[in-house]
Amino acid sequence: MSIQVKPTYEPLNEQTVLDVVKPLDFFDAVEQKSLLVKEIGDGNLNLVFHIEDPSSNKALIVKQALPYAKVVGESWPLTLDRARIESEALLREAESVPHLVPKVYYSDSTLAVTVMEDLSDHVILRKGLIEGQTYPNLAEDIGTFTAKTAFYSSDFYLHPFEKKEQVGRFSNPELCKITEDLVFTDPFFNHDTNDFPAELQNEVEKIWNDKELLREVAQLRYAFLTKAEILLHGDLHSGSIFVKHDSTKVIDPEFAFYGPAGFDIAHFIANLALNHLSQNAHAKEPFNRESLQTYLLQTIEKTWNTYSETFTQLWNEKATDPFAKTEGVLENFLQKTFQEAIGYAGCEIIRRTIGLAHVADLDSIPQKEVELFYKKKALELGSALIKNQEKITNIKELTDWIRGA
Incomplete structure (x- = not known):
C-alpha cells in the first residue's frame, strides 16, 4: 500500500x-x-x-x-x-x-x-492611464463590480446565518492590520514607515498637527475596524485592475474582508483623482490634457452613478430586508456610503503621497520641483475631502473638488 x-x-x-x-x-x-x-x-x-x-x-x-x-x-x-x-x-x-x-x-x-x-492581453490600469489611454467600459464595469459584490454579500440580501458565516470565512486580520497602519494611522503621525521628500516636511507636519483632520480620520478608521457591511475587495486601486479597450478585470483580492460599504469605491475614485492631478505633468499637450482629465472626472461620476443605479435595481428586485420597502432606507444607506467614501478617498490620497506605498502617477513625474508641487496639491486635496466629507452631497460636487485641486 x-x-x-x-x-x-x-x-x-x-x-x-x-x-x-x-x-x-x-x-x-x-x-x-x-x-x-x-x-x-x-x-x-x-x-x-x-x-x-x-x-x-x-x-x-x-x-x-x-x-x-x-x-x-x-x-x-x-x-x-x-x-x-x-x-x-x-x-x-x-x-x-x-x-x-x-x-x-x-x-x-x-x-x-x-x-x-492569463490576462497578458490586458494592461494594468495605472500604467494605461499614466500613458494617456482611455477605456470606455471602465466606469460601468467598476460601478457594476462594486454594486453587485456589495449587494450580494450584504444583510440586505443574505440570510443572517449565511452573512455571519461569511464574515468569519473572510476574517483577514493580518492584512487588515496593514491597511489599518498604512492607510489610517502611520501617515497621520511621525512614523518610520512614512516615505516623503524632505521638501514636504512642512506640509506633512501640518497634517500631523491638524486636530480636526485627525478626529475625522479616527472616525473613519473606527468604521473600518468595526463595520462588517459587505465583502470588500479591500485594495481596489488602479494597480489591481487589468484593462483593455473592451474588457475590465479586477484582480488581487487578497485583502478581502467584510468592512464598510464605501471603502472599495473610495479607493478607485482616489486613484483616478491622483491620476487626474498627475496629468498636469504627464500630458504635455494642452488639448490632450484637458481631454484626459475630463475623461477621468466623467469616469468617477459614471462609476458612482452606475453603482447607485445598480444597487438600487438589485434592492428593488431582490432585497430580503424587512425594511426594504420603507421609504428612505435605501437612500439613507447610499448617502452614508457616498459620504464615507469621500473620507476614505482622502485617506488613500494622503497615504499614497507620504506613506509607505506610493503611486507611479506622482512618483514618475520627471521634474523634481513639479513632482513636489503636485504632491503638495495631493495632500491639500486629501485633507479637504476628509474634512468636508459631509458637506459634499453628490458626485458632481466631488468631481468639482477634484477639478479644482
Whole structure:
C-alpha cells in the first residue's frame, strides 16, 4: 500500500511551479515539454509566474503567497491563509460578475497557490492611464463590480446565518492590520514607515498637527475596524485592475474582508483623482490634457452613478430586508456610503503621497520641483475631502473638488 504524502509549503520557483500545473491537464502532454515559465511578480506579498505554451498560445498565471512581505523581508511575517481568502473572494465575485474577474482554475491552501486565467492581453490600469489611454467600459464595469459584490454579500440580501458565516470565512486580520497602519494611522503621525521628500516636511507636519483632520480620520478608521457591511475587495486601486479597450478585470483580492460599504469605491475614485492631478505633468499637450482629465472626472461620476443605479435595481428586485420597502432606507444607506467614501478617498490620497506605498502617477513625474508641487496639491486635496466629507452631497460636487485641486 502506498501512502500519498501531502505537499508542504515551500516557495515555488520556475521549475517547481510546473509540478503544480501539470496535473491540471490544461496543457497537453506534448505541450508540457515546451512550456515557457517566467516569474513576473513585482508586488510585495507574492510570487507570480506566467506559464505559456508558445505553440498553442495557451497560458496560465500561478500566484503563490509568501509568508512575509517582500518589501521588508522575513521580519514582517504574514499568514498564508490570505491565498485561500483571495481564491474564495474571486469565486464569490464570479458568482455575480464573472466577466469582471479572472477565472480560477485551481487553488491549494497548503501551498498557498491560486492558478488562474492569463490576462497578458490586458494592461494594468495605472500604467494605461499614466500613458494617456482611455477605456470606455471602465466606469460601468467598476460601478457594476462594486454594486453587485456589495449587494450580494450584504444583510440586505443574505440570510443572517449565511452573512455571519461569511464574515468569519473572510476574517483577514493580518492584512487588515496593514491597511489599518498604512492607510489610517502611520501617515497621520511621525512614523518610520512614512516615505516623503524632505521638501514636504512642512506640509506633512501640518497634517500631523491638524486636530480636526485627525478626529475625522479616527472616525473613519473606527468604521473600518468595526463595520462588517459587505465583502470588500479591500485594495481596489488602479494597480489591481487589468484593462483593455473592451474588457475590465479586477484582480488581487487578497485583502478581502467584510468592512464598510464605501471603502472599495473610495479607493478607485482616489486613484483616478491622483491620476487626474498627475496629468498636469504627464500630458504635455494642452488639448490632450484637458481631454484626459475630463475623461477621468466623467469616469468617477459614471462609476458612482452606475453603482447607485445598480444597487438600487438589485434592492428593488431582490432585497430580503424587512425594511426594504420603507421609504428612505435605501437612500439613507447610499448617502452614508457616498459620504464615507469621500473620507476614505482622502485617506488613500494622503497615504499614497507620504506613506509607505506610493503611486507611479506622482512618483514618475520627471521634474523634481513639479513632482513636489503636485504632491503638495495631493495632500491639500486629501485633507479637504476628509474634512468636508459631509458637506459634499453628490458626485458632481466631488468631481468639482477634484477639478479644482
